[in-house]
Amino acid sequence: MAVDRRQFLANSAKAAAAAKLLPEFLGFAQGNSPQSPLGDSAQKPYGSGYFGTWIEDEFSLPAFHYTCDQVHDPKAMTEVNPGLLLPTEHIHQVGNDRLVAIASNYGHVRVRQDEGSPKFLNDYAPERGAFAGGFGYLTDGKSTLSTFYPGGGRSFDRIFGIGYFRKKVATQNYGVDHVIFAPFGDDPVLISQVKITNSGAAEAQLRWIEYWGCQLYQFSFRSFMESFPGKCMHELRRQFSTRFEHRFKRLGDSSGLLESKQFTGRDPAEEKAFAATVAHLENNPNPFVSAPDKNAPKLASFDDLTPPRTFLVSIDAAPDGFSTNGKAFFGSGGIEHPTGLDHLLDGDLDESGTQSVLLLERKFSLKPGESRTLTFLYGYLPSGFDIDSLVAKYRKSAQTALRDSSEQWKKSGLRFSTHSEPWVEREVTWNYYYLRSGLTYDDFFHHHVVSQAGIYQYVMGFQGAARDPLQHSLAFIFSDPEIVKDVLRYTLKEVRPDGSIPYGIVGHGMPMPTTFDDSSDIPMWLLWGASEYVLATRDIAFLDSQIVPIYGVRAEGETVRALLARCYRHLIDYVKTGQHGLMRMLRDDWNDGLENAWVPQSSQQEVAEKSESVLNSAMAAYVFNYYALMLTYAGDDGHIASGIRQKAEEHRSAVQQQWTGKWFRRAWLGPSLGWLGEKGLWMEPQPWALIGGAANEEQTSTLVKAIDQELRHPSPTGAIQISGSPDRITSGVSKTEPGTSIAGGVWPSLNQILIWALARVEGAMAWDEWKKNSFARHAGVYPQIWYGTWSGPDVLNSALSKHPGETTGGKPFGWEDFPVLNMHTHACPLYSAAKLLGLEFTEKGIALTPKLPLESFRFDSSLLGVAKTTKGYETIELRGEGGAGSPFRWVVSRG
Template structure:
């Protein structure tokens, strides 16, 4: 149903055969483009595979950095043919064919933390062939750092040497500029030869066995799924898992792995934020890559200060960025991920292992469990409660624009505003966190959760739960979706209330929206919020929950909006609803120089949230891990 191609299989893995001709789309704050890309990766490098067969390479080891952009190709003298493009879960395959010669070039991100891509070029000829095979790349290292407007093209502070080499043959290296390596091909009729190259940061010798071994490991580690309710899961669950793990990058500054949102936030605007996002992205990893989930938790805790405060984001140089947003919910996500990890794996020893703080704080490492305890204390003592007993909102909660959208005075809200959303979320998170906390902290967490649950229950207005408080209630006259699932999950909603609320959501937020529930009507469709809606609905209306999950799928976006690339293999963090002037695309604020539409793919929410929602549909959540063995999500759960 997609205008861009079709799903297939390659190397016994889900893949997408791209067949579309060039077509223009509007990034809103950048020039009109015909480029459609897919982000593929391992735990260090990101291959940005283009629809024309060229590539970019991105590395977030020390900063947000492009190593190369829209480059990399294999030329064979005498071969002039249009490329056929296939996107695999960690590789790009480009095939050129004429009457006598087939050139198949596969660019693979090897499993592990290799800071380079492996290139396999197969040349087959029907006749005797003598030709020159040329591998070409262009190195242009570029830092992306808080660019809200035209891209600046700033050079990184240090430039590592980038190598292009034929494995076992010639090599070339540079910090900036073109790289070319040639290989002479001499074939008899019907013969095939394979030539291997490597491009990226040199970290020692490489064996070509890494190609076969990487694909084998990939097939073994990706979860499998099969559902009569959602047949799309068979393709999309392993695909999302590969996209999610491929978005991770080992962190050379803070340790562990970063797992930021990507998309416009990183690749166009140059920051890693908010802190809640890597924590949320790592939640499904608990069940099929628990070591990576733990690594992301440790890394994100390291953003913080010794008093337990987490900054909103890190800038493109990995420095804390606190100038714009001061959200009040971020500690809850760290407590949640820590608790879910231990609940699923039983790895209580991880809580005793030292974890660092950001170097700007010049603080000694403390055990991971102490990081979490300090974050709990910050949430209780510094974020605190307002006059009505709800969690304070500060200048944002999950919704960065909650105060703006409320219509309340900003300064008054920062000082006095309260978030029913935060109260409802905390009423679920804190008892789960209490299971891994010390006895005194656990008792305090449970008591606070009980109090918040009761206060959320009092916010039922007969139709839905109020959203927040300023000088008066917010969300009494219109339904704000983000608070509703947490009210159900926390137990603030009685079962009959929950069923009534889900019916109301179905009749308002979901009606007429092929991609899922709007956060308000009219309003955008957010992966992060609809994940919690699926989870909550699974407890009271499973048919609605499965339907909402299917609306979240790539298949559904392709069916509803076949001519929009974002949503075909990856997506943004939110889609515009059918009432908008660009339905199925994503948000843009051109006057502020900020637009998800400027880079509307490779947002990790579009991969992590379908995975987490699918697990919740299966009943997998803290305290209910009967399907888990040895702390891992069984790859054949159905």
């Protein structure tokens, strides 16, 4: 039976209201629920918050034991717009290098894959009879136990682990330990392993039914564009998914089912609506969306019309039954009491509609005290993979696959620890897992990419901005340089003939149709990332490797060196500088919303033509010099590098002229609006001014004090972006609540650079800022906000806002609609942890100038290891390999 989403939301709201009115009734309800929250207890490990507790799992890895009964606990409620997450739904990321699975506190799992276009292979839309997947039912013919919450048992444990999601549900007679995990590596599969125990006094005849849905949910930017007249983008996407028919067949050895989809064509009404949307945008671009690029590559598309086949296989033994008819299975009992449990699965392979599913049944008997483990393989088949090889591989390794995968995670990544604060090691290990498991494969570019994700990917439907994967990849420099190289090659393929880079990518290689496309800063991020990679790995050969750019008339291979030079020339010859010698801002710099938020419509053209960015020039002073340093190391005799250094010096000088006496201005908005950043302190340019050498010694001391006083002291969870000043009041096309988002929120992306800058001059302040930006600190200060405990958004409301510690809501969508899985929250603490060491790559090797106020700590990665004890720096190990895999020598300079 399909469940009406609106009715469910209304009932949830009523339940929450009743709970607030009747706390004693709530206590009774929780006492009888499968799981009651532990609350924010001092006995928990630091940083656990309200919704569970951090533990060390059986593999000696950190995991989060989620203990909230979200069905009855009003603290689980978040105001969300209907469509993707329920108001009481809290999610965890399970992934490897190929796919990302979204594990829900309700027990279901949605699988995201990006080949063809980013999408969920198995939507959760209960009103449409789609329940995602990754759960099942145990029945003895009289009673039923499920791994969909609340499950029908006396307890229901949920563990969010590194690479897995574990659910344990039990009654007096039976126990089910169900773990869903993504094997470490690049395979497009999940393993569903179910251990069933007979805790009763008699032998039991049992059935297990494994469920995975088949209904697509594409993160369609086309639907996002069509939603602007007031339609719901989620409903548009789900309507589009009905244009696919399903086909099923049994595998040759009868071990499982293989599903494929046939596109039946777009709805003519939708085609007409999209054409009207495009026509309107061609003449009336809104502040965010523009008309699609008419010169986009022929193979680019908004949506995947040939999605991959999916499969479900029983790999430890043949299934005893199967079905593809979800409507018949769930029947009138719905997801909690499926009618299909009353009889064997019907063997139907003919279902082709929207409630098509993958169902496998296993029958077995268990004596008292006996257990049995069932193993299923779920996945999809992109190019280069075949089902026989995948099944054979995991049939052989299934019994140890989870332990093997966990051992691989333990060996990977970077580690940072200090005896004085043990939680730090947990946080760094967790962040590495989340960042690495956020990787997917883009078969348009033929490279892996780590999308910013969060609301941008899952709700709005784009991979961007282009600066973000580059920033995320920096964290892999120390542990996985091959990932950095993959992201660099992805981005280099985006470089257009004029040296610009699309703001974002939607669907299958389609440049994002946005007014932000003319971003002035993005090429600098590519120059920075490529320079860092070459200097860290000594992989000079990378510069002479061939890349075939995708966008523009040319389709010939060019060297990395030439494409980087093209990006540099774009900044010099197209972006240029303005009347103050500062790099122009164009429509935007890092702050994508600055123009729309602070510039009235009547002044926007003037701002686009005449604005200048102190941030851009402060960044250029460092990046241009770093780029020149890399070229010199790579063999330039000074002919090219000297000119680039001169430009770096010009930008440094221009920034120096913007000193107000306490800080540097933010931007010049043109003659009509003048300077921004005189009345208030803006974070964006300040760290770069320190790093790029624009501030002299006296100015450095003054600026650091101002940052500490104006941006750090008011906030318990990370420096705020704009001080409490009139500058927080937006006066442009779009309005933003002061203390939130770009009007003074807390941004990990900015604070990463701040930590780096502070580490050069004030080690204790840098260390304090790193800790204030941690999940542990957020969970300690705001324990009853679920996000920010194990993952979070790219921006949080500051202590100066109306709702501190939360993120922004709003309609038709808001950041609270998907407030986790943003990769900035995981990448930035990793890269800045390395910068705490005062680590800089140089032409000769590496410089270490640590100012950390710690008696002992250990930083460990495949590139670099540093260990300090109470006796001093006992160990400094450099373990890098060059681009060809050969070891290289380093020169170490230590301050």
